[in-house]
Amino acid sequence: MRIALFITCLNDTMFPETGKAVVRLLSRLGHDVEFPPGQTCCGQMHFNTGYRDQCTPLVRGFTETFDSYDAVVAPSASCAAMVREWHPRIAESAGDRALAAASTRTVPKVHELSEFLVDVLGVTDVGAYFPHRVTYHPTCHSLRLLKVGDRPLRLLREVRGIDLVELPEAMECCGFGGTFALKNPEVSAAMGADKAANVRKTEAEVLCAADNSCLMHMGGTLSRQDAGVRPVHLAEILASTESALGARP
Numbered sequence: 552m553r554i555a556l557f558i559t560c561l562n563d564t565m566f567p568e569t570g571k572a573v574v575r576l577l578s579r580l581g582h583d584v585e586f587p588p589g590q591t592c593c594g595q596m597h598f599n600t601g602y603r604d605q606c607t608p609l610v611r612g613f614t615e616t617f618d619s620y621d622a623v624v625a626p627s628a629s630c631a632a633m634v635r636e637w638h639p640r641i642a643e644s645a646g647d648r649a650l651a652a653a654s655t656r657t658v659p660k661v662h663e664l665s666e667f668l669v670d671v672l673g674v675t676d677v678g679a680y681f682p683h684r685v686t687y688h689p690t691c692h693s694l695r696l697l698k699v700g701d702r703p704l705r706l707l708r709e710v711r712g713i714d715l716v717e718l719p720e721a722m723e724c725c726g727f728g729g730t731f732a733l734k735n736p737e738v739s740a741a742m743g744a745d746k747a748a749n750v751r752k753t754e755a756e757v758l759c760a761a762d763n764s765c766l767m768h769m770g771g772t773l774s775r776q777d778a779g780v781r782p783v784h785l786a787e788i789l790a791s792t793e794s795a796l797g798a799r800p
Contacts, residue, residue, distance in 0.1 A: 554584050555620040557661070559630040560592045566763045569626045572790035573664060576677060577624070579790075584624070589616040594641070595633040599730050607645045610638045614653045622671060623661045626786045628693035628761045629729070631663040636696055663693065663761060664786055665702040675705045681791045682712030685783075686755040688746070688769065690762040691724050703761055703785055710788060719749040727768035743772040751778055758782045 554577065558570040574584045593613060594606035613634065617623045625631045635658045642651035668674055687707060693699045707715050726732065726742025746769055750758055758773070758780050760766050770782035 552582065552621045553619070554582055555617055555623045556584050556586050557590060557593075557617065557623050557625040557630070557634075558586070559625060559627045561764055562626060565767070566784065569763055569784045569786050572784070572786040573624060573626050576786060576790040579678060579792075580672065580674065582672075585620070587616045587620075593630045593633045593638075595630060596730060598633065598637060598641070603641065603644070606637075606641050607647070607650075610641050610654055611647075611650055613638065614650065614657050617660070618653060618657045620660060622667065623657075624664055624667045625661065626664050626761070626784060627763070628663045628690050628697050628699065629764060631661055631666075632692040632696035634658055634661045663697055663699060664789075665693075665699055665706055665761060666697065668706060668789075669702045676709040677706065677789050679710040679789045679791050680712050680793045681710050681757075681788045683756045684714040684716060684754065685757045685759050685788070686716050686718040686750060686753040687721070687785075688718055688725065688750075688758060688760045688765065689721055690760050690765045691728070693761050694722060699761070703759075706785070706789060707759065710791075713788075716753045716755055719752055720745075721749075723749075725765045725769050727765050729764065732768060739768075740772075743768055747772040747776060747778065750780055751776075755780060757788075759785055759788055761785045 556573055562569050577584050591612050594609035597605045638658055639651055639654045642654045725746045726739040732739040763784055766782035773780045
């Protein structure tokens with residue numbers, strides 16, 4: 552199986568360790584992962600801000616870059632949802648039948664990381680070790696568009712050493728919402744404060760999610776509160792082992 556990493560522009564720019572963690576994890580499970588250098592933004596920022604015509608070249612670039620792969624894995628439910636839900640529609644609205652057909656052929660190969668592990672590879676125990684108290688926030692796009700359900704939690708429950716605690720009101724939005732946080736900063740900050748309060752109730756050391764954008768928002772709020780809670784992407788927890796942590800049995 553030819554597997555490509557779609558790292559997304561936010562991760563590539565600000566959280567490259569998450570992409571490296573995906574590669575380490577899949578390599579440990581016996582799979583080679585390629586990084587196509589031609590990849591760019593999925594177009595979500597443009598789309599959400601109303602620049603829908605400008606998304607068409609990005610849809611074309613994504614399709615041309617990833618069409619030859621058997622699977623495309625993204626450590627972002629938000630960007631995976633953008634590709635799967637909107638790329639074919641953007642191509643159709645542009646009147647480009649060839650692009651619409653190519654996009655429709657490509658998007659079923661795109662998987663958020665937990666989907667790929669559980670549904671495609673059929674694994675929940677990935678051999679991870681992470682001896683910390685962790686709470687998990689299910690991001691809006693993972694819940695409402697991708698419908699990943701409990702796949703991330705099934706993976707986390709198999710991690711050795713973990714103390715996984717339930718997050719109160721877990722399904723409430725953290726308030727980031729991409730450009731929503733820029734257009735509605737007061738509302739976004741209030742939602743983030745509510746989420747941070749619930750995170751603190753768990754007494755967790757680590758806040759986990761499948762999107763670094765949401766972790767960035769919640770992590771910023773928690774940091775300003777000096778809460779002592781560290782945001783860590785799901786991929787980085789699943790890629791962790793005893794040797795990587797320098798832990799002793």
